Amino acid sequence: MREPGPDKQEAILATALTLFTERGFFGTPTSLISKEAGVATGTLFFYFKTKEDLIDTLYRQVKSEAALAMCRGIEKEKTAQAKLQRLGHNAVAWGIQNPAKMKFMEQFAHSPFVSTSAHEEGMSHFLFLKDLVQDGIKKGEIRTVEPMLLFCMMASAFSGLIASASLAETADERVKIIDEGLDFIWNGMKA
Amino acid sequence: MREPGPDKQEAILATALTLFTERGFFGTPTSLISKEAGVATGTLFFYFKTKEDLIDTLYRQVKSEAALAMCRGIEKEKTAQAKLQRLGHNAVAWGIQNPAKMKFMEQFAHSPFVSTSAHEEGMSHFLFLKDLVQDGIKKGEIRTVEPMLLFCMMASAFSGLIASASLAETADERVKIIDEGLDFIWNGMKA
DNA sequence: CATCCTATTGACTGACCAGTCAATTTACGT
């Protein structure tokens, strides 16, 4: 009788992600989430104390997944430039392959109502990036600028690049856009 | 007896702007908007058919104001570079001087529920930018890249720069950040 | 003053929705 598959909790999270990106946090009633996930209303509130708790959990999960994907393989690279370029490719690739998660994160980041703690925890995943930049500056590979400025500008430039690359129609075109976009960013920061 | 001052309609729009940036679209009941604006509930719906209509109107108004501020004086500049740099300064200055409007626009841009028509109308104010970029490419001042990519990346880089500059504590520091940030952008696009 | 149109009011309504809870089922250890 019992579905063997993954937890209902996971089903709820996955369904919520889709619905939130389609209809926004407030446009998505919890009743719809549970219905689409194939569980009862009560079950949702068994796993998550409140709706906000659900959103928070989802955000932490997605953000740490994104951070993990971005870091993949950068320890193998030696120069700061190579590390940053690898990181850029990772970030853009992840963003394009996970449009829903990307949209969710952006929506969340610009919502004024969300818990500051989740915001800060989210940021913390990317602090290594600031160190990386500082390292690059010390070694003379990167221009001498306020690291926080570079951090902000990189983050937003990535988001613009992902948005732009997602519009591409063919795979070739997309690769070209990504390369050009990463070039744009690197030209901006190199010494 | 009659308040001589500006329309109630304007009071509603101004109040809505503040409340939306503080509490989000959905976290702000229309009843609160009318109360804070000093008008009755009915008055709000006399001027705006629905809540969405109010948000839409506000968006169009803010966006066109932003576009106007950005363009100020660019016709006086001759080269594409000078035009773009003037535009950059204008954009950042406006964003810093109007944090509420800035926040509102970003929130709106990332909300999945809003009318596509407003989105498109908003974009249309900035199409001249694409032409400007294309012109710069033709004259060899700007690298040969997909204009849409440049457009997206400039827009997001501006937003990152404004966010970063808003964090500055002293005016001097802010000027430095803005100059560095605009440099970053220009280095990324110049031929 | 009578007529008409626009602006304004706020009590009210119908719908919706987050979260509760008592009852039921499942899983598992003994």
Add this chain to the structure above:
DNA sequence: ACGTAAATTGACTGGTCAGTCAATAGGATG
């Protein structure tokens, strides 16, 4: 089989909120 705790159910509730409407006021015009 039995007991127990965790998981699951869905009807229900209390509150909230977008939008309505009948009533009123003000100003303009003749």
